[in-house]
Amino acid sequence: MGLTDSAERPGFILSTVDALLRWGRSHSMWICNAGSACCSLEMLAAGGPRYDMDRFGTMVRASPRQSDILVIPGPITKKMAPVFTRVYNQMAEPRWVIAMGSCAITGGAFRESYSMTKGADTVLPVDVFVPGCPVRPEALIYALLLLRKKIQTTTTVGESHREPVYLPPVLPPEWTAEVDAFLGEGEVCAE
Amino acid sequence: MIPASWFLALGAIVFLIALFGFLTRRSLIQSLMCLELMLSSVNLTFVTFGRTVGDPAASGVTFALFAMVVGAAEIGVGLALVLVFFREGHANVTSDDLDILKG
Amino acid sequence: MFGEGLVKGLGVTGKRMIGRGVCDMYPYKRRVLPPKSRIFLSMRATPDGMPKCQSCLTCQQTCPDHVIRIERDPEDRKRALSFTVDSGRCTFCGMCEEACPYDALVFTQDFERATFEKGTLTYRLIDAGIATESCVTASAEEQPVHASAEGGRDAG
Amino acid sequence: MPDSVPGGAYVVFFLLAAGAVGFSLAMLFSRNFVHSAAYLAAALLAFAGLNALLGATFLAMLQVFIYAGAVTVVVVFVVMMTRVGVADWRALLQPQSKLAAAVVVVFGIGLLNALAGFVPALASPKAPVTTRTIAELLLKEYAAPFEISSLILLAALIGAIYLAKEARQ
Amino acid sequence: MTPRMFVFQLLGVLGLIVVLGLNIIIMDWWERKLIGHIHVRPGPMHTGFHGILQPFADMVKMLAKEDVVPTEADKLFFWAGPMIAVVPAFLAMVVLPLAPGFVLADIGHGLFFVFAMQTIMPFGFTLIGWAAHNKWSLVGGLRSAAQLISYEIPMLISALAVVMVAGSARLTDIVDAQATVWYVFKLPVAFALFLVTAVAEMNRTPFDMTEAESELVAGIHTEYAGMKFGLVMMAEYTAMLVGSWMIVLLFLGGWNLWPLPPSPLWVVLKVYLLQSFIVWLRGTYPRLRMDRIMELSWKYLIPAALANLLAVGVLVIVFKGF
Amino acid sequence: MDTYFTDLSALVLAGLGGLLFVSALYGAVRLLAPSRPYALKNQTYECGHDPLGQPWVPYRIQYYAFAIIFLIFDIETAFFYPVALAWRRLGPAALVEIAVFAGILLVGLLYAWKRGVLKWD
Amino acid sequence: MIADHPRVGHVTTGGTTESIVLNMGPQHPSMHGVMHMQLELSGETVLAARPVIGYLHRGIEKLAEHRTYAQCMVLVDRLDYISQYSNEWAYCRAVEKLAAIEVAERAEWLRTLYAELVRITSHLLWWTSVGLDLGAFTPMIYAMLPRERIFDFFEATTGSRLMPNYLRFGGVKEDVEQAELDGIHDYLAVDYMKLLDDYDTLLSGNEIFISRQEGLARITTEQAVSWGVTGPMLRATGCPRDLRKDARYGVYDQLDWETQTDTRGDALARYTVRVKEMRESARIAMQCIERMPAGEVRTKVAKILKPPEGEVYVRHESTRGELGIYIVSDGTAKPYRFRVHSPAFMNVSALPHMLPGEHIANFFAIFGGADNVMAEIDR
Ligand code: SF4
Numbered sequence A: 001m002g003l004t005d006s007a008e009r010p011g012f013i014l015s016t017v018d019a020l021l022r023w024g025r026s027h028s029m030w031i032c033n034a035g036s037a038c039c040s041l042e043m044l045a046a047g048g049p050r051y052d053m054d055r056f057g058t059m060v061r062a063s064p065r066q067s068d069i070l071v072i073p074g075p076i077t078k079k080m081a082p083v084f085t086r087v088y089n090q091m092a093e094p095r096w097v098i099a100m101g102s103c104a105i106t107g108g109a110f111r112e113s114y115s116m117t118k119g120a121d122t123v124l125p126v127d128v129f130v131p132g133c134p135v136r137p138e139a140l141i142y143a144l145l146l147l148r149k150k151i152q153t154t155t156t157v158g159e160s161h162r163e164p165v166y167l168p169p170v171l172p173p174e175w176t177a178e179v180d181a182f183l184g185e186g187e188v189c190a191e
Numbered sequence B: 001m002i003p004a005s006w007f008l009a010l011g012a013i014v015f016l017i018a019l020f021g022f023l024t025r026r027s028l029i030q031s032l033m034c035l036e037l038m039l040s041s042v043n044l045t046f047v048t049f050g051r052t053v054g055d056p057a058a059s060g061v062t063f064a065l066f067a068m069v070v071g072a073a074e075i076g077v078g079l080a081l082v083l084v085f086f087r088e089g090h091a092n093v094t095s096d097d098l099d100i101l102k103g
Numbered sequence C: 001m002f003g004e005g006l007v008k009g010l011g012v013t014g015k016r017m018i019g020r021g022v023c024d025m026y027p028y029k030r031r032v033l034p035p036k037s038r039i040f041l042s043m044r045a046t047p048d049g050m051p052k053c054q055s056c057l058t059c060q061q062t063c064p065d066h067v068i069r070i071e072r073d074p075e076d077r078k079r080a081l082s083f084t085v086d087s088g089r090c091t092f093c094g095m096c097e098e099a100c101p102y103d104a105l106v107f108t109q110d111f112e113r114a115t116f117e118k119g120t121l122t123y124r125l126i127d128a129g130i131a132t133e134s135c136v137t138a139s140a141e142e143q144p145v146h147a148s149a150e151g152g153r154d155a156g
Numbered sequence D: 001m002p003d004s005v006p007g008g009a010y011v012v013f014f015l016l017a018a019g020a021v022g023f024s025l026a027m028l029f030s031r032n033f034v035h036s037a038a039y040l041a042a043a044l045l046a047f048a049g050l051n052a053l054l055g056a057t058f059l060a061m062l063q064v065f066i067y068a069g070a071v072t073v074v075v076v077f078v079v080m081m082t083r084v085g086v087a088d089w090r091a092l093l094q095p096q097s098k099l100a101a102a103v104v105v106v107f108g109i110g111l112l113n114a115l116a117g118f119v120p121a122l123a124s125p126k127a128p129v130t131t132r133t134i135a136e137l138l139l140k141e142y143a144a145p146f147e148i149s150s151l152i153l154l155a156a157l158i159g160a161i162y163l164a165k166e167a168r169q
Numbered sequence E: 001m002t003p004r005m006f007v008f009q010l011l012g013v014l015g016l017i018v019v020l021g022l023n024i025i026i027m028d029w030w031e032r033k034l035i036g037h038i039h040v041r042p043g044p045m046h047t048g049f050h051g052i053l054q055p056f057a058d059m060v061k062m063l064a065k066e067d068v069v070p071t072e073a074d075k076l077f078f079w080a081g082p083m084i085a086v087v088p089a090f091l092a093m094v095v096l097p098l099a100p101g102f103v104l105a106d107i108g109h110g111l112f113f114v115f116a117m118q119t120i121m122p123f124g125f126t127l128i129g130w131a132a133h134n135k136w137s138l139v140g141g142l143r144s145a146a147q148l149i150s151y152e153i154p155m156l157i158s159a160l161a162v163v164m165v166a167g168s169a170r171l172t173d174i175v176d177a178q179a180t181v182w183y184v185f186k187l188p189v190a191f192a193l194f195l196v197t198a199v200a201e202m203n204r205t206p207f208d209m210t211e212a213e214s215e216l217v218a219g220i221h222t223e224y225a226g227m228k229f230g231l232v233m234m235a236e237y238t239a240m241l242v243g244s245w246m247i248v249l250l251f252l253g254g255w256n257l258w259p260l261p262p263s264p265l266w267v268v269l270k271v272y273l274l275q276s277f278i279v280w281l282r283g284t285y286p287r288l289r290m291d292r293i294m295e296l297s298w299k300y301l302i303p304a305a306l307a308n309l310l311a312v313g314v315l316v317i318v319f320k321g322f
Numbered sequence F: 001m002d003t004y005f006t007d008l009s010a011l012v013l014a015g016l017g018g019l020l021f022v023s024a025l026y027g028a029v030r031l032l033a034p035s036r037p038y039a040l041k042n043q044t045y046e047c048g049h050d051p052l053g054q055p056w057v058p059y060r061i062q063y064y065a066f067a068i069i070f071l072i073f074d075i076e077t078a079f080f081y082p083v084a085l086a087w088r089r090l091g092p093a094a095l096v097e098i099a100v101f102a103g104i105l106l107v108g109l110l111y112a113w114k115r116g117v118l119k120w121d
Numbered sequence G: 001m002i003a004d005h006p007r008v009g010h011v012t013t014g015g016t017t018e019s020i021v022l023n024m025g026p027q028h029p030s031m032h033g034v035m036h037m038q039l040e041l042s043g044e045t046v047l048a049a050r051p052v053i054g055y056l057h058r059g060i061e062k063l064a065e066h067r068t069y070a071q072c073m074v075l076v077d078r079l080d081y082i083s084q085y086s087n088e089w090a091y092c093r094a095v096e097k098l099a100a101i102e103v104a105e106r107a108e109w110l111r112t113l114y115a116e117l118v119r120i121t122s123h124l125l126w127w128t129s130v131g132l133d134l135g136a137f138t139p140m141i142y143a144m145l146p147r148e149r150i151f152d153f154f155e156a157t158t159g160s161r162l163m164p165n166y167l168r169f170g171g172v173k174e175d176v177e178q179a180e181l182d183g184i185h186d187y188l189a190v191d192y193m194k195l196l197d198d199y200d201t202l203l204s205g206n207e208i209f210i211s212r213q214e215g216l217a218r219i220t221t222e223q224a225v226s227w228g229v230t231g232p233m234l235r236a237t238g239c240p241r242d243l244r245k246d247a248r249y250g251v252y253d254q255l256d257w258e259t260q261t262d263t264r265g266d267a268l269a270r271y272t273v274r275v276k277e278m279r280e281s282a283r284i285a286m287q288c289i290e291r292m293p294a295g296e297v298r299t300k301v302a303k304i305l306k307p308p309e310g311e312v313y314v315r316h317e318s319t320r321g322e323l324g325i326y327i328v329s330d331g332t333a334k335p336y337r338f339r340v341h342s343p344a345f346m347n348v349s350a351l352p353h354m355l356p357g358e359h360i361a362n363f364f365a366i367f368g369g370a371d372n373v374m375a376e377i378d379r
């Protein structure tokens, strides 16, 4: 088990290591390339010449194993939810999630639809929510910096690990029920 | 100075190991690997003998060189044969019950 | 000739390698966003904290995503007790702003709204009948625009 | 070699010898052929080291270059094109392996016996064996084997390609 | 083998490890910076002065990143594969001189030794790709192995032209023979062939088949998390260093920079210029297709290299002073 | 033996040093990194899907041609190497010999070419 | 009912010992969104390909039935988020046809302008992915430069970089200031053209690039037509089918421009057609700005639009091909049925025909050439 796992009261060495690790983690946040919808265009733009996430050491990696942050740039449909959970679960710890855009936060423009989950936080533990539709590239960078602050202030000593996130292999009944309701009655805009 | 016999003994031991493998292994691939090992140990012996006689003409090394050529040619053809056997459905290039891919 | 394109391509990238970058350097310098850009839904308020909203509920009905929730004052039908916006659902389509007959709604260019808590994305523009700090205070020279005076703005 | 530490060469020798024997055994007893190939490469590398220890640097490098590099890659390729391993250790063995073991033991005893009576010392070469001499040997004294070896290689190449092509159909 | 020698060698090895680490740190930063500027953006900027601390941050993060070992992966080689890739590249550095005499082991077959080490690398890559038990990795590993073995031969043959002219395979001798005329001017064809094949051996664009990010997710290191990924990167950067160093020694005059006095500085300078050039290539070109890569090597480069070798041989015989 | 041996010991030392260095990195990872394996995490990554089938299936046999040609040409260059070293001493006869040698092997390459195995597809 | 769980069945052709079945996507760097391709590979040759779609199915068509006509604009924007103005325009045309609404003169010009600008950005995005798919990632960043400039224009005039919600029935939301128009005109005339020239040198002239595209997945016009392929992909086979000319909408008939075609029908032709269209679109946009008449941008339309009962189908040349919008009205404020004929869907369904037998590296060149947007396919 890791050095930083068990220690109860950090001594000098441990706290130095802790500070170093926090610095390293917060300055090298690699994003997992999991584009899904419109917001991923702005994620692309955030890596582009005008905004350039790379200034903060943020690269986009193709494999979830090597990335630290899962940015969810768009709607999580019910078909996509297992994919995102799997990708999240396959990321190496420590890992964080940013819900980018209204779709990922609540479902946004499609919230009432039968095929949508009601936000990323219903399937994944989300750290940062960035409102916008689409999210401006600057706003995404702001969110990254916010997350950096969080990483910097969270001690790595006695790191509390995130519990694994499972999604049942078959769709939850309430999801299908919702579909039935939608197709059957034709009016679900309850609010 | 390390005695030459040590090298010779080492060559012999490895040769024997490889020979044992060559004779007992069922899989053609492993047999071929053992063959390579045998050739290597023989090469070592050549070189050692070359050194013991203080061979100025470096015949030992040259001989080993040709041995390598033969060895490479043999393994090339041998492995091609393995492939042919494999394709022809003789899964017993290794054995009959080799369905499990991971050891 | 073969290879010509390869060399020229190097030229294209080489030129840019030496040239100046176009980066905004975002957190250190900020680009001034155009006033029209729709980023944060806010409300105009008078300097003494009175919102311009007349509680006509047009925006609530227009919004395709049910983002706006208005609580009307039961006594004064022209006064909203609370005006809640769930920016986590808003699509920033601008339909509410366009539809508001009193021109009360306005978009500001404040995009730094990321948060750790989903709940904080829901904010109030009017709380207990008074404009909150999320509102923009209309400056003195800005004339209140009344729907009947202008008319054309929401002709759709 | 007046100021040399004799221990150094011995340490290296034992390291390499242990490597050679150990990896050969590992190769033999590994059920996964990719592992076998890797152990083979390691054993061959150890042999290269031994050759270098004997002063045959060129041969040592050839050993790395041809055996550890090329041959093992070929073996790994073939392993990946067929089956990767066997499930059961016993499936590795030929039915008549007891016999083979006996043969090996008998042969081994004979071999080691012969070696025991023969303890030569390493002699320094009278003239320095350079690679250039090898080249001269190759092109002058052994010119015929040199060209023949190219023919062998050609035959192997054509044969192997023919077979591989056959195998594809 | 005196104790002094032993200590000297030990220090040398330590120094080489430092060089290895330093190189990956410098190159990581420099590559991102350079690519950034090619892309008209600044690249790493806010971690230290102009992002100079960025590689350190990455390193620290990788060290503290969980090491995921897939259940179905081959545990042994999932662990040892990156090692097998790093160590030969590192070993090759042992014989590369920085200045006359300034080399850990100035062996007579230095050039051949580097190639011998390079032949081990495809084996390492295959193992890395295979061990992960992942289709992307497997395809990436086999591809890179096939590519590496294909380009090794023309590379060595074109290097043999240098050996022929220099009459020695000792790298210091080869460099010394270029005191006035670099071999790049004497043997331009060999240089061109060597450059192309060296770029291919380094797995760099346009030959970056190991990664082929758009095709194979992340290629051979799809499954490798944290430090193991770092090690694979380290192997690649080290291979790049070794390759450019070889080019500098063989063709670009090594520490000679006529008319200035020879200095190890020139080697460093040339090596990094060359690496920058390779990064520049990466920033410009798309990737060749796998079958084109193989065809290029077997159908064009190898015959060309052989022809070049024979031509140089004739020249050496005809003009004694060539 | 001595000069060989100093070089060899440098190489052995470097090899050991390299291995130690890498092991040290692995050790550091063990010490510093969190570790929480669970089944889903350790599953093979396949673009966010259940892995379909086995990756370790017999691969394409025709790639074997590349391996074998490589092996043969590897040996050829290994022969060339000493010849190139001694070239200045060898003279024109060597040229012929080496040309014949290379020519014979080029025939092999040509054969492979004509058989169409030099295609990666 | 969601019948299928994502864990879909296997590729149908029976596997031989040598073949691997590979899941490409949905989380894959170059699947352009959340496409999922099941490939059966033998070595590196594709034996069979099966696109699996629906990962981005947000139920837009169904949602539209619960929204007023004006509110649907928000959904239409997000239909094909790369060429929003095209979608909006197609939708507006459909509704205008249904409710017989006049369109203001200047608005037609503005619509044409925006549609062409968005065609440029869309093609630029496609250009990035073409480079990226082939391993060159510099085009991706370079294409961002003109895109950002055009987005600036969009944002300054319509309020959003990507999701404008700008078109209205009978016109557009608001007028555009002349200064902005002049700015973008100058940009298109000089800087943009220069950039395009550079980009052409960078990628189009690159021998590696050409060698990877030439002769790849060649299709004939007949094949394309029978698969329902439209847009640049069809035009690359030599068929000059362009709804901007054929369906006569907007002000295209008053402008001087040409349909871009290429006769080769391979991936390179698809590339060339799109690159030529980038220039042509800029020409159209510049003409629009030069010749735009002054006047109202919006006609009077009822606040809550209730089109008469009936149905309508309009065809529209979006960036990817023929975009069809079908609306059935039952006389209420909400559409009774809203249906989209997606060009990208047709282009993707041609892929299984084009892919088998190709090398896996070509897969992305072909796939990228189809220029699909999953949002539009899945809806
Ligand atoms: S939040 Fe808006 S822009 Fe982002 S994915 Fe959702 S609909 Fe698209």
Ligand code: SF4
Residues within 6 Å of the ligand: C041, C062, C063, C064, C065, C066, C067, C068, C089, C090, C091, C092, C093, C094, C095, C096, C097
């Ligand atoms: S901008 Fe659109 S989604 Fe947001 S509150 Fe206004 S009308 Fe609703």
Ligand code: SF4
Residues within 6 Å of the ligand: C052, C053, C054, C055, C056, C057, C058, C059, C060, C070, C099, C100, C101, C102, C103, C104, C105
């Ligand atoms: S439309 Fe304007 S005035 Fe009416 S409730 Fe909304 S904000 Fe208030």
